[in-house]
Amino acid sequence: MSEKDDKVPAExxxxxxSPARTDGPTASSTSGEGEPGAKSGSEDATATKSPETKPxxxxxxxxxxxxxxxxxxxxxxxxxxxxxMALSNQEVIDSMGYFFVYPWDFFTRSFDVVTTSxxxxxxxxxxxxxAVSHTLNRAAPLICAGLGVSLAFRSGLFxxxxxxxxxxxxxAASYVGFTWDLPAVLLLPxxxxxxxxxxxxxxxxxxxxxxxxxxHEVISTIMLNSIAAxxxxxxxxxxxxxxxxxxxxxxxxxxxxxxxxxxxxxxxGVHLGVLLAILAAVVVxxxxxxxxxxFELRSVGANPDAxxxxxMSTGKVFIxxxxxxxxxxxxxATMLINGDQASNNASLVGTIGFDAITVxxxxxxxxxxxxxxxxxxxxxxxxxGAMQTSSAGxxxxxxxxxxxxxxxxxxxxxAVRWLVRQRRKEPTDTFAAKExxx
Amino acid sequence: MKKxxxxxxxxxxxxxxxxxxxxxPSDNDSDxxxxxxxxxxxxxxxxxxxxxxxxxxxxxxxFDDKSFNQTxxxxxxxxxxxxxxxxxxxxxxxxxxxASNLENLAKAGCKHISTVGFLLGDATEAAAKKHKKIxxxxxxxxxxxxxxxxxxxxxxxxxxxxxxxxxxxxxxxxQIVGTFGGAKIPTVTIFMDGFAKGVDYYNQExxxxxxxxxxxxxxxxxxxxxxxxxxxxxxxxxxxxxxxGADIVMPVAGPAGLGGLQxxxxxxxxxxxxxxxxxxxxxxxxxxxxxSVMKGMDVAVEDxxxxxxxxxxxxxPYTGTLENGGVSLAPYHEFDGDIDQATKDEIEDxxxxxxxxxxxxx
Numbered sequence: 001m002s003e004k005d006d007k008v009p010a011e012x013x014x015x016x017x018s019p020a021r022t023d024g025p026t027a028s029s030t031s032g033e034g035e036p037g038a039k040s041g042s043e044d045a046t047a048t049k050s051p052e053t054k055p056x057x058x059x060x061x062x063x064x065x066x067x068x069x070x071x072x073x074x075x076x077x078x079x080x081x082x083x084x085m086a087l088s089n090q091e092v093i094d095s096m097g098y099f100f101v102y103p104w105d106f107f108t109r110s111f112d113v114v115t116t117s118x119x120x121x122x123x124x125x126x127x128x129x130x131a132v133s134h135t136l137n138r139a140a141p142l143i144c145a146g147l148g149v150s151l152a153f154r155s156g157l158f159x160x161x162x163x164x165x166x167x168x169x170x171x172a173a174s175y176v177g178f179t180w181d182l183p184a185v186l187l188l189p190x191x192x193x194x195x196x197x198x199x200x201x202x203x204x205x206x207x208x209x210x211x212x213x214x215x216h217e218v219i220s221t222i223m224l225n226s227i228a229a230x231x232x233x234x235x236x237x238x239x240x241x242x243x244x245x246x247x248x249x250x251x252x253x254x255x256x257x258x259x260x261x262x263x264x265x266x267x268x269g270v271h272l273g274v275l276l277a278i279l280a281a282v283v284v285x286x287x288x289x290x291x292x293x294x295f296e297l298r299s300v301g302a303n304p305d306a307x308x309x310x311x312m313s314t315g316k317v318f319i320x321x322x323x324x325x326x327x328x329x330x331x332x333a334t335m336l337i338n339g340d341q342a343s344n345n346a347s348l349v350g351t352i353g354f355d356a357i358t359v360x361x362x363x364x365x366x367x368x369x370x371x372x373x374x375x376x377x378x379x380x381x382x383x384x385g386a387m388q389t390s391s392a393g394x395x396x397x398x399x400x401x402x403x404x405x406x407x408x409x410x411x412x413x414x415a416v417r418w419l420v421r422q423r424r425k426e427p428t429d430t431f432a433a434k435e436x437x438x
Numbered sequence: 439m440k441k442x443x444x445x446x447x448x449x450x451x452x453x454x455x456x457x458x459x460x461x462x463p464s465d466n467d468s469d470x471x472x473x474x475x476x477x478x479x480x481x482x483x484x485x486x487x488x489x490x491x492x493x494x495x496x497x498x499x500x501f502d503d504k505s506f507n508q509t510x511x512x513x514x515x516x517x518x519x520x521x522x523x524x525x526x527x528x529x530x531x532x533x534x535x536x537a538s539n540l541e542n543l544a545k546a547g548c549k550h551i552s553t554v555g556f557l558l559g560d561a562t563e564a565a566a567k568k569h570k571k572i573x574x575x576x577x578x579x580x581x582x583x584x585x586x587x588x589x590x591x592x593x594x595x596x597x598x599x600x601x602x603x604x605x606x607x608x609x610x611x612x613q614i615v616g617t618f619g620g621a622k623i624p625t626v627t628i629f630m631d632g633f634a635k636g637v638d639y640y641n642q643e644x645x646x647x648x649x650x651x652x653x654x655x656x657x658x659x660x661x662x663x664x665x666x667x668x669x670x671x672x673x674x675x676x677x678x679x680x681x682x683g684a685d686i687v688m689p690v691a692g693p694a695g696l697g698g699l700q701x702x703x704x705x706x707x708x709x710x711x712x713x714x715x716x717x718x719x720x721x722x723x724x725x726x727x728x729x730s731v732m733k734g735m736d737v738a739v740e741d742x743x744x745x746x747x748x749x750x751x752x753x754x755p756y757t758g759t760l761e762n763g764g765v766s767l768a769p770y771h772e773f774d775g776d777i778d779q780a781t782k783d784e785i786e787d788x789x790x791x792x793x794x795x796x797x798x799x800x
Contacts, residue, residue: 124542138534234664238622250624252556342533345557346621347498350532385535389528389542396529 066364073409074376078118081402085117085394086110113392120390121383121399131382133269139378140277141166141335141352146359146370147284148203148328152217153365154288155321156301161206161221163353164228165199165326169333171236172198174344175243177258177337184261191262192276192338196330202228203326204319211315217322225353229346237345245343255344264339273339278371280331285367287324297321329353358407377403485747486522492743493526493548495539497555500529505666505692506625506735509714510554510577513739520740521747536561544569550746552577552739556625562588573751575742577735578625584753591738593758595625595712596632597792598731598767599688600799601785602710603636605728605767606686607648608781609708616651616684618661618675618698620691626662629690629712629731631655632799639788639797651682662691669697676701686728688712699723708773715768728777730768734758761793 086092092113095105125135145162152159173195182190206224209215236243237253245256264271288294299307300317308314332352336342359377363369384399494514496507511527518525526546528539536558543551544565550573553562559579566574566585573587580590606615617633619626630653637650652675653660661679663671676687676698687702688710689695695712702709703726709716712731717724738758745751758764767785770777791797 124538134538230664253621253623254556257560336534340534343560345533347557348533350498350534352532381531381534382538384531385528385538386542389526389539389546393526396531400531 077405116392117394124386125379125383141332143374144332145356148325149360152325155297162356164225165329167228168202169195169199169330173337177262195334199330200327204323207319207322271339281367491524493543513736540565590755599632600636603633607640614683616679617688620666666692672697
């Protein structure tokens, strides 16, 4: 198992070691093969496959490479977003009608639209203390759920089930929060714990199915998502009076928000759940790199057959991994219920469970990457709302297009390199690309 | 380089060909650019209040949901045209957007903010308490104790649905009519209640025995797609109703209902549309539609904005009824010739009785 040199050394290695492109050919020859089932472990591409040759140096240059590729992907996505923004603006369209008479109009107006829109985005997501607090609150569930998907990636499991796990988490956390009559000191932790456990349970089912029957986790998690959303959530909100607001004659399908005693305390508008999200990232990092379970997990991810031969129980790893991934999704659910004090309804979770997959992809399956990607997507989500109320009136869908493009470019680093003329000899060397080849 | 240059020339020629006939608007005062999109703004508004800004926040369905967000948004657009006001809008992508969208619009200087749907109930109330100088209206929702600056806009859609049920019962050949909903929420089931009661009323009056499938008034249970988007779900539900013998189907499921119309078309049956006049909003199915149960969300929104412009805004909830025209039964369009005059008169008579209170629908 050659995984010892993955994430941590990469971060810790000193810059002095970094000009170590010398061993590039080795990396390309090994990473090109993409061993079967090796979905995990390769966050940055790196050097996971040939540990004999200067692991630290290679990791650090690979890290630089990853950062560059990601930055280039974000930049390119923003540029394309800018073009779309300009071309979807009525004034710019009008100015194209007389482009050859007053070509300058087209450019000034496009420039205005793009700067106004991105200006509004930046201002709303980072421009003030309040803006930053909005971004952090928005990022928290994405970070948690992203961590859950990342962790599963590392053990070779493609966890599409974050959505269902979050839904179960919201149900448990909100139900405990608004019905149990506990003193405030206990109510918040109980409600949060309920959310985490419900998510863990829902995740563990997929792991159990895989361990016991070999059922593919992609299929089973998708099915579990449907059961959670169309089955349990719809039934609870639609049919169970105890989930609906007391005294609501109409029987609207929504729960009450949890009381203040079950809400995360706020500091400067940031609820403390955000701290829990960061803490969760640290725990996941520790788990992956410093614990026996983490070693087994990455080992199974790299090669389940070899791990089994080495005496590991792959079934145990699958179940535990999915349970922990589900627990992280459950934690994401508490960010909505106990953090935002949102009322539970059919659209509460929205697409967070699926955004978590893109967070994990962009974060290359690493804890730090998930935090950064979650923050980026949180900022984009907050800023996207502000773009449409700015004078440019840019559609918030642009933000989703930008998010999609970022992930697309990250997944296709060769295309990005070609586009930015950052020619290097290494082929597919990202987490996502390896996913594809594996 | 040669290749690049060739491409550049080709592109600029294409651009030239495509754009050569445009003119800069400021060159000539009148709107002569020939651009259809700018000609809309040239219709002279009845009034002009350039300082008044009306705004709207959608729920997570977005303004292009071909359903209540879109119809409400039409009201905002109409208010802009009719009263010469400024508008702004914020489309919500998730529940987390509601509060921030409302706050952004308040900062943007809106004087009247409309929100759409019960999901925004809490956020709208919170915003109204924070910004006491802004008027708020919320479509399809009402508060028990509304804040001074929030107006709930409700609709007694069971009234026109009652008429539609009566109409369907009079037109069915199989003696079975059907309906299904997008979700079991009050704003949907009220249509189905009215429809079934209209059928019952016909049975009483005419001593007939027309059955309703897809909705049981007493048990308050029936067929739902649990999805307002997925047309294939609407289609399979409508097919199931048709298999049960229904020859007239009323889908109450927004865009998912379009799948229902597709099923009706394939089976060569008839349908009744809801929310808007189906012969306008889903014109390709007009030849199937006996009529439509119209819910005037656009009218209600426009009226609420108007009252803010005039300074007559109150927090008294609005309820669209047959009497005030907030809800209505659409024209019969292609079936106008098929429906006999007696039935038409009976429906007019029923409408009058509902308005006078002689018949209570709910």
